Amino acid sequence: LDYFMIPDKLTITEAHERIKSYISHTPVMTSQSVNERAGCQVFFKCENFQKVGAFKARGAMNAALSLTPEERSKGIATHSSGNHAQAIARAAKILGIKSYIVMPRTAPEIKKRGVKGYGGEIFECEPTLQSREATLAEVIGKTGATEIHPFNNYDVIAGQATAAKELFEEVGQLDVIMAPVGGGGLLSGTALAAKYFSPATEVIAGEPAGSDDAWRSLKSGKIEQAQSNTIADGLLTSLGDKTFPIIQKNVKEIITVSDDEIIEALRLVWERMKIIIEPSCAVPLAALLKEKDRFSGKRVGIILSGGNVDLERVLKLMTGR
Amino acid sequence: LDYFMIPDKLTITEAHERIKSYISHTPVMTSQSVNERAGCQVFFKCENFQKVGAFKARGAMNAALSLTPEERSKGIATHSSGNHAQAIARAAKILGIKSYIVMPRTAPEIKKRGVKGYGGEIFECEPTLQSREATLAEVIGKTGATEIHPFNNYDVIAGQATAAKELFEEVGQLDVIMAPVGGGGLLSGTALAAKYFSPATEVIAGEPAGSDDAWRSLKSGKIEQAQSNTIADGLLTSLGDKTFPIIQKNVKEIITVSDDEIIEALRLVWERMKIIIEPSCAVPLAALLKEKDRFSGKRVGIILSGGNVDLERVLKLMTGR
Numbered sequence: 001l002d003y004f005m006i007p008d009k010l011t012i013t014e015a016h017e018r019i020k021s022y023i024s025h026t027p028v029m030t031s032q033s034v035n036e037r038a039g040c041q042v043f044f045k046c047e048n049f050q051k052v053g054a055f056k057a058r059g060a061m062n063a064a065l066s067l068t069p070e071e072r073s074k075g076i077a078t079h080s081s082g083n084h085a086q087a088i089a090r091a092a093k094i095l096g097i098k099s100y101i102v103m104p105r106t107a108p109e110i111k112k113r114g115v116k117g118y119g120g121e122i123f124e125c126e127p128t129l130q131s132r133e134a135t136l137a138e139v140i141g142k143t144g145a146t147e148i149h150p151f152n153n154y155d156v157i158a159g160q161a162t163a164a165k166e167l168f169e170e171v172g173q174l175d176v177i178m179a180p181v182g183g184g185g186l187l188s189g190t191a192l193a194a195k196y197f198s199p200a201t202e203v204i205a206g207e208p209a210g211s212d213d214a215w216r217s218l219k220s221g222k223i224e225q226a227q228s229n230t231i232a233d234g235l236l237t238s239l240g241d242k243t244f245p246i247i248q249k250n251v252k253e254i255i256t257v258s259d260d261e262i263i264e265a266l267r268l269v270w271e272r273m274k275i276i277i278e279p280s281c282a283v284p285l286a287a288l289l290k291e292k293d294r295f296s297g298k299r300v301g302i303i304l305s306g307g308n309v310d311l312e313r314v315l316k317l318m319t320g321r
Numbered sequence: 322l323d324y325f326m327i328p329d330k331l332t333i334t335e336a337h338e339r340i341k342s343y344i345s346h347t348p349v350m351t352s353q354s355v356n357e358r359a360g361c362q363v364f365f366k367c368e369n370f371q372k373v374g375a376f377k378a379r380g381a382m383n384a385a386l387s388l389t390p391e392e393r394s395k396g397i398a399t400h401s402s403g404n405h406a407q408a409i410a411r412a413a414k415i416l417g418i419k420s421y422i423v424m425p426r427t428a429p430e431i432k433k434r435g436v437k438g439y440g441g442e443i444f445e446c447e448p449t450l451q452s453r454e455a456t457l458a459e460v461i462g463k464t465g466a467t468e469i470h471p472f473n474n475y476d477v478i479a480g481q482a483t484a485a486k487e488l489f490e491e492v493g494q495l496d497v498i499m500a501p502v503g504g505g506g507l508l509s510g511t512a513l514a515a516k517y518f519s520p521a522t523e524v525i526a527g528e529p530a531g532s533d534d535a536w537r538s539l540k541s542g543k544i545e546q547a548q549s550n551t552i553a554d555g556l557l558t559s560l561g562d563k564t565f566p567i568i569q570k571n572v573k574e575i576i577t578v579s580d581d582e583i584i585e586a587l588r589l590v591w592e593r594m595k596i597i598i599e600p601s602c603a604v605p606l607a608a609l610l611k612e613k614d615r616f617s618g619k620r621v622g623i624i625l626s627g628g629n630v631d632l633e634r635v636l637k638l639m640t641g642r
């Protein structure tokens with residue numbers, strides 16, 4: 001691992017300039033009801049309003065724009081069943097290049113349609129990491145495309161950092177900034193943005209208790225394997241060898257929360273803020289509410305990571321349980 | 322009816338100044354997906370993010386602030402089972418005066434809690450217009466409170482007009498502005514704002530086919546009775562003698578839509594814009610999509626009226642039908 005490659009302040013600033021015209025400058029929202037409930041001032045960076053409905057548009061765009069003309073000419077590839085797949089297909093479409101997306105055959109039809117809508121070429125595989133990686137290797141072998149990993153990629157991390165950078169620029173000094181943690185792309189980007197653009201700000205993550213591998217990784221000092229015992233289905237991934245060291249060094253703490261706590265925070269945002277966020281996206285607010293005493297009176301930024309939900313599923317989570 | 326009382330340009334400008342510090346200056350949102358689907362450029366004025374979750378906060382606040390000190394001292398009263406009830410209770414709380422809200426005993430517990438949360442005093446009645454009006458008369462007889470009608474009140478209309486005024490100020494020239502129509506408070510306010518602040522803009526309303534009394538009223542030239550055969554439960558009211566003449570003179574057309582068309586528009590906004598709107602609020606977009614040819618290539622403003630939904634009910638609407 002080459003520590004010299006970790007994005008520095010200039011790299012993130014350049015990434016921001018590079019992607020600016022291709023992404024949305026998402027709004028920051030506040031809510032009196034949420035502030036009263038939380039006992040502090042919360043500033044929500046609404047990446048649920050981002051292109052493709054998630055912060056993933058930032059990292060994918062930065063990585064695609066950072067390729068050489070020769071690399072670009074052969075296209076970009078990834079394996080993903082979620083928001084990153086659409087983000088890659090969209091970036092390729094904007095650049096007029098090919099994208100090859102490896103997706104488990106069990107992926108929801110709506111996700112496949114999203115990728116196809118951007119002109120992405122889908123390769124179906126079995127729903128195992130092994131099959132995903134083997135299929136991706138095969139596709140890359142045939143096409144010469146460049147892989148853009150969903151999180152374990154410094155260009156992707158630098159791109160994700162721009163959400164927190166925009167938040168600091170808009171609201172000024174924050175005592176704390178929070179993000180969810182899955183593979184750690186958003187969290188490591190957020191931590192680097194805090195380090196460079198708001199060094200007094202503490203970085204705290206929220207993680208589902210049913211997939212608390214990042215929390216365990218910080219305790220053990222090595223990358224632990226993720227479980228998948230949570231409704232926060234965007235956060236079922238283990239950290240990578242590029243995201244873990246950044247998180248280890250720059251994140252003060254990870255707070256784990258139960259699915260009930262996640263659903264409560266989800267419902268609070270839907271009902272009081274009238275915006276749609278996905279379950280994974282509610283995790284940092286759930287963490288804040290769980291340990292609200294320590295945030296009392298503070299100015300807290302939260303990156304709302306995304307809003308791509310299966311409405312039926314989420315409405316059932318909130319009501320039918 | 323005194324035509325000299327219809328709010329003029331100065332009245333609406335003063336109303337806006339009067340309420341500014343008590344309401345949210347709501348954002349205007351756009352969506353590439355919606356624009357592509359609609360074949361025109363749509364600017365959504367997000368009153369679902371307004372205080373109490375609906376534009377009603379504007380009219381109630383303006384009417385309450387327009388009372389004399391003596392009137393205020395005796396409190397304000399209304400009958401409403403919906404957003405206006407909360408808006409009146411909130412306005413009273415801000416002014417430190419009493420509010421008396423007549424609600425049908427069948428009103429959802431959550432609405433009652435909302436009113437109580439603002440310190441409003443609830444008087445339960447039978448779920449008929451007759452019982453509502455009799456109970457309100459009794460409450461007013463006892464307390465001396467001033468009634469603030471949900472829509473048939475010029476101060477309320479002037480307050481509702483400020484949403485469209487803000488939209489014109491933010492996005493400039495629009496070819497069309499659209500709002501839903503129930504009792505006509507929002508629509509008549511929107512029409513007056515267009516007349517004074519953007520006279521070239523056509524005003525078009527959306528109305529549920531299952532409660533198309535405003536559409537019939539324009540045809541017949543007199544106020545027709547509302548039915549209640551629609552999911553758009555905020556729009557079940559007949560026009561009033563103050564709203565009807567304004568609408569008759571200043572609204573170009575009312576487009577009626579089926580419940581299926583309303584649900585399709587509702588779902589489009591939830592899924593693509595990631596914001597929560599109530600079924601009534603989706604009616605103008607449903608109308609636009611139904612007759613999209615006539616809006617082709619135009620700049621269209623839509624007032625998103627509110628976002629107060631019962632999640633269980635919406636789940637059923639979107640799925641179980």
